[in-house]
Amino acid sequence: SAVNMIPPTANKGVPTVAELQSKFDTSYSVGRQAVMVPEGRAGLEGQLLGMLFAKLSAPPSPESVPTSDEEGNVADGVLSMAKKYVQMGDLERAVEQLNKLKGQAAYVMNDWKSQAADRVSTERALKVIKLECALLNKELV
Numbered sequence: 001s002a003v004n005m006i007p008p009t010a011n012k013g014v015p016t017v018a019e020l021q022s023k024f025d026t027s028y029s030v031g032r033q034a035v036m037v038p039e040g041r042a043g044l045e046g047q048l049l050g051m052l053f054a055k056l057s058a059p060p061s062p063e064s065v066p067t068s069d070e071e072g073n074v075a076d077g078v079l080s081m082a083k084k085y086v087q088m089g090d091l092e093r094a095v096e097q098l099n100k101l102k103g104q105a106a107y108v109m110n111d112w113k114s115q116a117a118d119r120v121s122t123e124r125a126l127k128v129i130k131l132e133c134a135l136l137n138k139e140l141v
Contacts, residue, residue, distance in 0.1 A: 003125065003129070005121055005122075005124055005125035005128070006121060006122050006125045007117075007118045009114075009118050010121075010122050014118050014119050016119075017089050017091065017119065020086070020091060020115060020116050020119060021087065021089070023112060023115075024083065024086045024094075024112060027108070027109055027111070027112040028079060028082075028083055029054075030108050031079050031101075031105050031109045032054040032059060032076065032079060033047070033051050034050060034103075034104040034105040034107075034108045035054075035075040035076045035105045036049070036050040036051075036052075036053035036054045036057070036076070037050035037104060059076060059079070059080050059083075075102070075105050078097050078098070078100045078101055079101075079105070079109075081097045082094045082097040082098050085097060091116045091119055091120050092120045094116060095113055095116050095117050095120060098112075098113045098116075099113075
């Protein structure tokens with residue numbers, strides 16, 4: 001049953017944590033631009049404004065992530081938290097954060113998120129398989 005936990009996309013290979021960490025920087029940059037697009041302006045003008053706002057504003061620190069729109073851009077805070085978890089190597093919590101995104105930001109981050117989710121699923125399956133092997137070895141001794 002543990003083998004069934006491995007996603008079918010893993011047949012092509014699963015990126016390492018280090019690969020995902022390096023890929024996240026690019027995804028994060030594009031994700032911040034998508035987050036900064038003004039509401040109701042999804043066209044070229046909005047995309048340009050998003051790029052400009054992303055360059056001019058500083059991302060929130062993970063310690064001061066806004067929890068409501070009154071405090072600041074919640075989606076930008078979600079990205080900051082995800083970045084923190086990626087840097088720590090905690091892909092599972094990073095994916096949980098990215099699941100909170102909506103709209104264009106969610107779409108932009110989807111490729112990285114699906115690769116990270118594949119990695120998390122594969123690691124879980126490997127843990128179960130290793131545990132089963134350890135239990136079988138213990139029974140043989």
